[in-house]
Amino acid sequence: MAVTFSRKPAYAAAAPAEGGSGDLRAKLMAALSNPYIGASGAALLFLTSLATLVLITSDPHAGAPVIRLELTKIGATKNAPDGWREALSGDPAHEADFVPGQLGLSRDPFAPVAPEGGEATPIEGLQNLPPIPQGPGLAQAPIAGLTAPGPGGGPLPIIGADGRTAAEAYARPFTPNGRPKVSVVIGGLGLNAQTTRAAIETLPGEITLSFAPYAEGLQGWIDLARAHGHEVLLETPMEPADYPANDPGPYTLIAANRPEDTVRKLEWLMSRASGYFGLSNYLGARFVESDQAMTTFNAVLKARGLAFVDDGLASRRGGPIPRASADRVIDDELSAGAIDAQLRALENGAAGRGQSLGSGFAYPVTITQVRIWSAGLQARGLQLAPASALAHR
Numbered sequence: 001m002a003v004t005f006s007r008k009p010a011y012a013a014a015a016p017a018e019g020g021s022g023d024l025r026a027k028l029m030a031a032l033s034n035p036y037i038g039a040s041g042a043a044l045l046f047l048t049s050l051a052t053l054v055l056i057t058s059d060p061h062a063g064a065p066v067i068r069l070e071l072t073k074i075g076a077t078k079n080a081p082d083g084w085r086e087a088l089s090g091d092p093a094h095e096a097d098f099v100p101g102q103l104g105l106s107r108d109p110f111a112p113v114a115p116e117g118g119e120a121t122p123i124e125g126l127q128n129l130p131p132i133p134q135g136p137g138l139a140q141a142p143i144a145g146l147t148a149p150g151p152g153g154g155p156l157p158i159i160g161a162d163g164r165t166a167a168e169a170y171a172r173p174f175t176p177n178g179r180p181k182v183s184v185v186i187g188g189l190g191l192n193a194q195t196t197r198a199a200i201e202t203l204p205g206e207i208t209l210s211f212a213p214y215a216e217g218l219q220g221w222i223d224l225a226r227a228h229g230h231e232v233l234l235e236t237p238m239e240p241a242d243y244p245a246n247d248p249g250p251y252t253l254i255a256a257n258r259p260e261d262t263v264r265k266l267e268w269l270m271s272r273a274s275g276y277f278g279l280s281n282y283l284g285a286r287f288v289e290s291d292q293a294m295t296t297f298n299a300v301l302k303a304r305g306l307a308f309v310d311d312g313l314a315s316r317r318g319g320p321i322p323r324a325s326a327d328r329v330i331d332d333e334l335s336a337g338a339i340d341a342q343l344r345a346l347e348n349g350a351a352g353r354g355q356s357l358g359s360g361f362a363y364p365v366t367i368t369q370v371r372i373w374s375a376g377l378q379a380r381g382l383q384l385a386p387a388s389a390l391a392h393r
Helices: 022-033 035-057 193-202 218-227 259-270 291-304 336-353 364-375
Strands: 002-006 066-070 147-149 155-157 181-189 208-211 232-238 278-283 307-310 323-325 355-361
Touching (some): 181 193, 181 232, 181 278, 181 336, 181 364, 193 218, 193 364, 218 232, 232 259, 259 291, 291 307, 336 355, 336 364, 355 364
Parallel strands (some): 181 208, 208 232, 232 278, 278 307, 307 323
Antiparallel strands (some): 147 155
């Protein structure tokens, strides 16, 4: 994930004009050397420039730093299908189709669409699936007593006066039926409207959804996900092994940072929205290897009453918080067959150990294959569970 910034312009002092009398030049230089006059002039120049910028752009925040995120490094891309990068773009004008044809997500997300001059071709395996049991949605966030104002006024999770935590309150309720439990987390959501809606509206409520903190309208996406029964994680950008060549953004947790810097970044990230039961990692190979960094991270989550669910990078890390690590990433290889093989391996792991957790990204092919796979789990003697049901201290 590459990040570029636009910064406020620096104003250089103007050189004195050529010509004019020596006395006038001397007086002008004397005036400019006065610190009070110099400071006043600089302030006037700044205000004049800002006013001009606002008048031109009609945007009072036009001079503020701008973060532009490009998803150019988002993990393994072996056998990546055409259009996968475009499908993760935040630009609706360049979004790739989620499936062949256009999706009418709120009506029939997998309805085949006739190509120009031809007949509609059914999408194999999807058209005969039973409808997703919606069930009751989850409570709208924030729940009273579980937040306090954070940086910029955003909501920070807190432990309630009665000891209730966000990890408990915002998790999807789950009742085990004695069958092996299998869970899947789909991450990278909120950056692309089409794939985000597809995950929310076409996946069973037991699938846990993980949202990028930089997403626009983040609270709205979380509210929509919870209304459809999905519990939610908030992604935490962490320092990867090849940082800064691979930069997850301006609030990336850096292993060598001082603890107070890590806390400050975490508080900004956590105050972006409410309604998540825990944090997940985005990258982070270098960060999770640091004992000091992870000690600070775990301490913050414990104080805030949050869980931590990772994609397998932190599987050797425990902590005094509800924890779960993915047994495998299901879409390291972006093909339907490879994803199906990983999902079958998840089932085998659950059968052998009683539970298994998989992690995937919001690629269209991942969402499609998870949708097909989850429809047959009950018949195969397994129980689909939210990730929170697998998280233990």
